[in-house]
Amino acid sequence: MTHTLSTTVSVSIEIRKSRFIAYAMPVADRDAAMQELRRLREAHPGATHVCWALLAGGQSGMSDDGEPSGTAGRPILEVLRHHDLDGVLAAVVRYYGGVKLGAGGLVRAYTEAIASALQHAERVERVAQTQLTIEIDYPDEARVRRWIEQERAELAGSEYGLSVRLVLRMPATMRDSARDALRDATQGRARFVDPEGDAAD
Template identity: 50%
Template sequence: MPYTLPAPVHSELIIKKSRFWGCVESVPDRTAALARVAQWRAEHPSATHVCWALMAGGHSAAHDDGEPGGTAGRPMLEVLRHQDLQGVLATVVRYYGGTPLGAGGLVRAYTDSVAQALLKAEKIPVVRHQTLRCVLPYALEGWLRGELDAHGARLLEVAHGEGVSATLRVPASHAAALVQRINDAGQGKVVWLGAPEDVDG
């Protein structure tokens, strides 16, 4: 099961006079991750490197920011993958201390920066949700509103026309049971609009 973080966690390492500031935090998407990295750069204008790794499904990425290829971003990404994190950005800001660390030393430093931060992290499961849309008879609107809590669902939008058009957000693991309950109550009078859409969070 994938996890995310409810709050940012930080680390600070000093290795051969180089200072490594690490931060691991949840982000909604790649755009937000890049904006956060830009913010780190602005906060640390004299830093030698601002390396980062984003674990976000098909949008995952890693960046060495001038460090030798594969010594920073990729090892950071592997820590996130090993911890089964999703929708999470790891950033490490390095101030060079004058002593080269070598490729192995860099990999260890960036890996440890992320791992040390995560030692303090609370991890919470990522709950997959689905968006369901249906039109049901007016007589069922009150019943539906009362039924949602039992399935962990929320009514996102409702419109009144020939019937009640409802947009629901429900944990994916509860979606089939809720659809069945609505169909049973509607006795063939509920119309489903489109396929369920998966959303994170």
């Protein structure tokens, strides 16, 4: 069973005049992680490095962001793996303080920074999410939106043309029962669209 984080955690530590600000945050996928990294860079325009590692199913990755190869991204990734996390972006913002740490010192600093952040992190079980795209006629929209609210599914997108197309996000285990329930709610009029855009049924 893998876990993710319930909320973003952050901690700041100082090592030989350099400031390391570690962030660990839950993310749905690589795209969401890249958006968070952009925000971090905007929030820290004066930072020397923003190093990171991501574990998100098959969309993992890491970056030393200008630090010597293997001294930042990989140590951060190893800490995430050690904590058995998934769907998590870990980033460390470094403000250089004028004292060189050397390769071994950098590995220790990045490891310590992200491990410190994770000490305060609340873990939650990671539930696999899926998307379901439904096409309905305008008169059925209110019924479907009511169902979304009641079942606490997430409305991830909507398109209005000749008909209404709604993209729902929900735990993968809900998918089959959701299709049945939405068919019932619309008296069989709901059409489901597969990710390639063809009507599935």
